[in-house]
Structure formats: C-alpha cells, structure tokens
Amino acid sequence: MAFFSKLRERLTRSSSKIGAGLDDIVGEAPEAPPAPPAEMPAPVATPHPQPVQPGLVGRLFGRGEKTEEPRRALDDDMLEELEDMLVQADLGVDTALRVTANIAEGRMGRRVSSTELKELLAAEIARIMASVARPLPLYPKKPQVVLVVGVNGAGKTTTIGKLASQFRAAGKSVVIAAGDTFRAAAVEQLQVWGQRAGVPVMVAPQGSDPASLAWDAMVRAEAEGADLLMIDTAGRLQNRQDLMEELAKIVRVIRKRDPEAPHNTLLVLDATTGQNALNQVETFRKLADVSGLVMTKLDGTARGGVLVALADKFGLPIHAIGVGEQIDDLDAFEPEDFARALVGL
Numbered sequence: 001m002a003f004f005s006k007l008r009e010r011l012t013r014s015s016s017k018i019g020a021g022l023d024d025i026v027g028e029a030p031e032a033p034p035a036p037p038a039e040m041p042a043p044v045a046t047p048h049p050q051p052v053q054p055g056l057v058g059r060l061f062g063r064g065e066k067t068e069e070p071r072r073a074l075d076d077d078m079l080e081e082l083e084d085m086l087v088q089a090d091l092g093v094d095t096a097l098r099v100t101a102n103i104a105e106g107r108m109g110r111r112v113s114s115t116e117l118k119e120l121l122a123a124e125i126a127r128i129m130a131s132v133a134r135p136l137p138l139y140p141k142k143p144q145v146v147l148v149v150g151v152n153g154a155g156k157t158t159t160i161g162k163l164a165s166q167f168r169a170a171g172k173s174v175v176i177a178a179g180d181t182f183r184a185a186a187v188e189q190l191q192v193w194g195q196r197a198g199v200p201v202m203v204a205p206q207g208s209d210p211a212s213l214a215w216d217a218m219v220r221a222e223a224e225g226a227d228l229l230m231i232d233t234a235g236r237l238q239n240r241q242d243l244m245e246e247l248a249k250i251v252r253v254i255r256k257r258d259p260e261a262p263h264n265t266l267l268v269l270d271a272t273t274g275q276n277a278l279n280q281v282e283t284f285r286k287l288a289d290v291s292g293l294v295m296t297k298l299d300g301t302a303r304g305g306v307l308v309a310l311a312d313k314f315g316l317p318i319h320a321i322g323v324g325e326q327i328d329d330l331d332a333f334e335p336e337d338f339a340r341a342l343v344g345l
C-alpha cells in the first residue's frame with residue numbers, strides 16, 4: 001500500500017477529531033437559517049456535512065452532489081472555537097494561537113466552508129512542519145553510530161527494527177546493540193526484530209554495563225565494516241540521574257573509538273502520550289544531545305496534533321513516523337501528506 005494512503009487510513013482517529021471539529025465549527029454558524037418545520041424534510045441537516053452521501057432519502061428529495069457546503073463568516077467567535085478545537089487536538093496553546101491568527105489574517109468576515117477551512121489549516125500545518133521534515137542523515141563514516149533514546153514503551157525497539165530493515169533494503173549493513181541490559185524482555189524483543197530485519201543483535205549478560213556492550217559493538221561494527229551501528233538504550237526516567245550517567249558513559253566510551261560518535265541521537269516519542277511528549281523532549285535534551293525525533297503510534301491515537309506542537313516548539317528534525325506495528329509501518333515524514341491527513345482531507 002502506498003504510504004500516503006496508509007497514512008490517511010491510519011491517522012483516522014486524529015483526522016476525524018480535527019475534521020469533524022472543523023465541520024462542527026462551520027456547521028454551527030450563528031447566522032444559519034432557522035430549521036424548517038418538523039414535517040418538512042430537512043434539506044441539509046447532517047451535523048458533518050462533508051462529504052455528502054447521496055443516500056435513498058437524499059436522492060428522493062433531490063439531495064446529492066449539488067448540495068452547497070455550509071459556510072460561516074470568519075469572526076472572533078469562530079476563531080475562538082477553532083483555537084479551542086486545536087488545543088483539544090493536542091496542538092498546544094501557543095501553536096493553536098499562532099495557526100488561528102495566520103488563518104484569520106486578511107480573511108476576517110469572509111464566508112468559508114469546512115473544506116476551505118481544512119485547506120487553510122493543512123497549509124498552515126504543512127508550513128510549520130516543512131522545516132523539520134528531514135530523513136535521518138546518512139554519512140560516509142563507517143560505522144555511523146545511531147544512539148536511540150526514549151522512555152520505556154515509546155517504541156524504541158520497534159523503531160530500531162523497522163529502521164534496520166529499511167537500511168538493509170537499501171543495501172546497508174547494520175549492527176544492533178541491545179543496550180537496555182537490565183530488561184531481559186527488551187533484549188529478547190530486539191532479537192526478534194533483528195531476526196525479522198536480518199541484522200545481527202549484540203547482547204550482554206543481564207545487568208551488565210551497557211557502555212561495555214557499546215564498546216564491543218563498536219569493535220564488531222568496525223571489524224565487519226558495518227555501515228551503521230544502532231544502539232538501543234534504557235528508558236528509566238524514574239531514576240533520571242542513573243539514566244543520565246548511563247547515557248553519558250555510553251557516549252564517552254564510543255567516543256574513544258570515534259570522537260564524532262554518536263552521529264545521531266534519535267529520541268523516540270509515543271504520540272498517544274499527547275502533550276507529555278513535549279516534556280519528554282525537554283527532559284531528554286538534558287540527558288542527551290538529541291539530534292532528531294521519531295514519533296510512533298500515530299495510528300492508535302487522536303492526539304497526532306502533538307507532532308505539530310513539537311515541530312513548532314523545538315524545531316528538531318522529524319526523521320520518521322510510525323503508523324503500525326509491522327516492519328514496514330515506518331516512513332519518512334512528509335509534511336504535506338501529514339497535514340492533509342491530519343485535518344481529514
């Protein structure tokens with residue numbers, strides 16, 4: 001399945017929230033004509049008039065393709081409703097205010113349809129996101145070391161498996177290091193993903209020093225001439241100081257073999273956590289030199305708008321998005337496709 005259609009199909013929870021929200025806002029026009037008497041068939045009485053489905057009743061009463069979309073004049077009330085809806089959809093207050101102000105500029109009093117409003121919103125969102133949409137940069141350096149950080153359960157293991165599989169498909173050789181040595185289940189899961197991707201996974205005894213594993217993995221990746229080394233890490237935010245020291249030690253050790261490593265530090269974020277993802281970026285930026293983001297689980301949430309807030313607030317590159325649990329459910333982030341899918345176009 002082409003990724004855009006997959007994105008549109010998987011982003012439904014977020015897009016129906018925003019799309020239906022916009023339909024409601026336009027449909028709630030205060031100046032709309034009064035409802036017809038009860039015994040008369042209502043000409044267009046659907047709360048979500050777009051798209052119009054010409055069903056049996058619609059055909060009987062001449063409803064259908066020719067139905068005009070409702071329109072509403074852009075005024076302060078409508079903008080306030082729009083702002084509230086965007087905050088509810090996890091864009092965050094600052095971003096919601098900015099987006100709304102930009103939509104309003106030069107358009108006050110103009111009567112807009114829901115589709116027009118969606119187009120305007122999609123254009124604003126795509127504009128915010130255009131500068132952060134950047135695939136993971138690949139360097140000629142061998143091995144390119146990619147450190148993967150994020151809280152437990154964010155989707156680090158899955159993302160490493162998906163990325164490794166894509167790199168392999170692109171002809172790159174990859175080594176994975178299972179750096180969360182305290183959690184046997186995490187290591188096992190990474191081994192499963194390694195098998196699926198056809199990539200070796202280096203493991204260490206439970207509870208052993210992740211930095212020592214990182215060193216061994218560097219040695220192996222160098223000896224094998226691997227293009228990429230992906231290092232998974234623990235995500236125990238409960239003990240922040242320990243985690244910070246653990247990450248710092250991994251970095252110190254790999255820098256003994258390559259002073260420029262890690263070449264990328266990917267922060268994996270779970271979209272279902274909504275606004276909490278913003279706090280996670282702030283926290284992990286203090287723990288590690290985060291160079292880019294991957295957002296997972298956009299398929300399972302109505303909170304996909306948080307990606308817009310992240311882009312607006314931090315400007316960190318968004319390398320990829322996850323829209324499912326299968327190995328090919330990760331793709332480069334395309335701002336226009338994302339924006340259109342998010343608003344339900």
Ligand SMILES: Nc1nc2c(ncn2[C@@H]2O[C@H](COP(=O)(O)OP(=O)(O)OP(=O)(O)O)[C@@H](O)[C@H]2O)c(=O)[nH]1
Nearest residue numbers: 152153154155156157158186296297322323324325
């Ligand atoms: N629906 C959906 N589920 C995902 C996606 N990415 C990861 N998951 C699921 O999220 C759960 C956690 O993913 P992991 O990759 O294990 O997360 P982790 O950060 O490695 O977590 P730990 O192993 O607990 O440290 C798993 O059940 C994954 O299948 C995604 O894009 N969409």
